[in-house]
Amino acid sequence: MKPVLIDACRTPFARTGSAFKSLMAYQLGKVAIRGLIDRNFLTESVIEQVIMGNVIRHPQTENVARDSALFAGLPFETVCQTIAMADISAGMALVQAADAIRLGRSKVAIAGGTECISDTPVIFPRKMQKKLLSLQQMEGFTDYIRFAANIRPSDFRPKLLEHKDLSNTLSLDEQADRLADLCQISRAEQDAYAARSHALALAAEQNKWNEQFKEKVCFPPDFEAINKDNGILDDNKTKDFTTLAPICNKIDGTTTTANSTFTADGAAAVLLMEELKALELGYQPKAVLKDSYQISIPTDQHPLLAPVHIITHLLHQNQLSFDDVVIWEIHEAYASQILAIHQCLSDPHITKQITKLPLPTGSLSLDQINHWGGSLAYGHPTAATFARLTTNALHQMTISDAAYAVVVSSSEGGYGLGILLEKWGI
Numbered sequence: 001m002k003p004v005l006i007d008a009c010r011t012p013f014a015r016t017g018s019a020f021k022s023l024m025a026y027q028l029g030k031v032a033i034r035g036l037i038d039r040n041f042l043t044e045s046v047i048e049q050v051i052m053g054n055v056i057r058h059p060q061t062e063n064v065a066r067d068s069a070l071f072a073g074l075p076f077e078t079v080c081q082t083i084a085m086a087d088i089s090a091g092m093a094l095v096q097a098a099d100a101i102r103l104g105r106s107k108v109a110i111a112g113g114t115e116c117i118s119d120t121p122v123i124f125p126r127k128m129q130k131k132l133l134s135l136q137q138m139e140g141f142t143d144y145i146r147f148a149a150n151i152r153p154s155d156f157r158p159k160l161l162e163h164k165d166l167s168n169t170l171s172l173d174e175q176a177d178r179l180a181d182l183c184q185i186s187r188a189e190q191d192a193y194a195a196r197s198h199a200l201a202l203a204a205e206q207n208k209w210n211e212q213f214k215e216k217v218c219f220p221p222d223f224e225a226i227n228k229d230n231g232i233l234d235d236n237k238t239k240d241f242t243t244l245a246p247i248c249n250k251i252d253g254t255t256t257t258a259n260s261t262f263t264a265d266g267a268a269a270v271l272l273m274e275e276l277k278a279l280e281l282g283y284q285p286k287a288v289l290k291d292s293y294q295i296s297i298p299t300d301q302h303p304l305l306a307p308v309h310i311i312t313h314l315l316h317q318n319q320l321s322f323d324d325v326v327i328w329e330i331h332e333a334y335a336s337q338i339l340a341i342h343q344c345l346s347d348p349h350i351t352k353q354i355t356k357l358p359l360p361t362g363s364l365s366l367d368q369i370n371h372w373g374g375s376l377a378y379g380h381p382t383a384a385t386f387a388r389l390t391t392n393a394l395h396q397m398t399i400s401d402a403a404y405a406v407v408v409s410s411s412e413g414g415y416g417l418g419i420l421l422e423k424w425g426i
Contacts, residue, residue: 025054183340345359
C-alpha cells in the first residue's frame with residue numbers, strides 16, 4: 001500500500017489580530033478542506049479520514065478536525081482526529097494518515113492543520129478562578145454577600161493563555177540567541193536572511209505561484225474575500241530591520257521580531273490516497289510520501305538544530321545525496337536557526353559530532369532552501385505551518401523536474417519531524 005499525495009491547498013496566512021481575528025480555527029480548517037474537495041471534484045463520502053493539527057484549543061471545538069470536516073460538508077461517518085504537537089502537528093497528521101494508508105486502514109484521507117491564534121482563550125487570574133468556582137458551593141444570600149465583598153478590581157485583569165514550553169528553562173528566543181552566539185552568526189547575517197525570505201515570498205506572490213493553491217476566506221458579517229498573505233514586506237520595510245531592538249538580551253542579543261517568525265492565523269490541508277485507489281478514481285498522484293523521521297532532542301543540546309539530525313537520517317535511510325534533492329522546505333522559526341542548520345550541514349565534522357552519522361555526499365546551498373520564502377515572511381500559525389511547507393513543496397514538484405523534496409521542522413519541547421517526498425512515477 002503506497003500513500004500518494006494528490007493535491008494540497010491552504011488559506012492565506014494573516015498576522016494574529018488582523019484579517020481573521022473574528023474567526024475560529026474550525027472555520028479556517030473548513031475552508032482548506034472544502035478547497036481540496038472542490039478543486040478535485042471529490043465526492044465527500046469517499047474521504048474516510050481527516051486528521052488535523054491544532055495547538056491553541058478552543059473549549060467549544062475540542063476536536064477541531066471533526067468540526068472542520070463537518071462544516072466542510074463531510075458525512076458524520078468520517079473518522080476525524082486532532083493532533084497537538086506544537087510546530088510539527090500538521091506533519092504528524094500527514095505521517096499518521098500515510099501510515100494508515102500503508103496499513104490498509106484507509107484509502108482516502110485529508111491531513112493538515114488549522115490555527116487561529118487570534119482566538120486564544122482569555123482567562124482570569126488563578127485566584128479569580130478559585131473564587132468563581134466557590135460559587136457552586138454557595139447556598140444563601142449571606143454567602144453571596146461574603147463573595148462580593150471578597151472581590152477585588154485586580155481579579156478582573158484578563159490573562160492571555162501563555163504559549164510556553166515547560167520542559168525548557170530557556171525561551172525559544174533565548175535559545176535562538178544562544179545558537180547564534182555558538183555558531184557566530186551576526187545580527188547583519190540574520191537580518192539579511194530575513195529580508196531574503198520576504199523578497200522570495202513577495203516574488204512568489206507577484207508571479208502568482210501561490211495563487212494556484214490558495215483558497216479565499218469569506219465569512220459573515222462582512223463577506224470580504226481575503227486572498228492574500230498579509231505578513232510579507234517589501235524592500236522599503238525590510239530596510240528597517242536593522243533599527244529593531246533585540247527581544248531578550250538588549251545589549252548582546254541578535255534575535256529580533258524581524259529575524260524571528262511572527263504568530264499568524266491560517267490553515268492548510270493535503271489530500272492523500274492509496275496509489276491504486278487514486279488511479280481507480282481517475283486521479284494522477286503528484287508525489288509519494290516515501291519516508292519520515294521524527295526526533296526528540298534533550299533541551300540542553302540545541303533543539304533548534306533538530307533539522308540537522310532529521311535531514312541527515314532521511315538521506316542516509318533512503319541512500320540519497322544532497323544533490324538528489326532539489327526542493328528543501330524548512331520551517332524558519334529564526335533566521336539564526338536556518339543559518340546554523342546550513343552551517344552544520346556544510347561541515348562533515350560538525351554533522352558527525354551532532355548526528356553520529358557521516359555527512360551525506362553532495363552539497364546543500366542556502367539558495368536551495370525555501371524557494372518561495374518561508375515562515376519569516378508568511379508567519380507561523382503553529383499547527384498549520386508544516387502543511388504549508390508541504391503544500392509549497394508539492395506544487396514546486398509539479399512545475400519542475402525535481403525528483404525529491406524534503407520538508408522539515410523543529411518544534412517546541414525538543415521535537416522535530418521531516419518527510420521525504422518522491423515524485424510519482426519516477
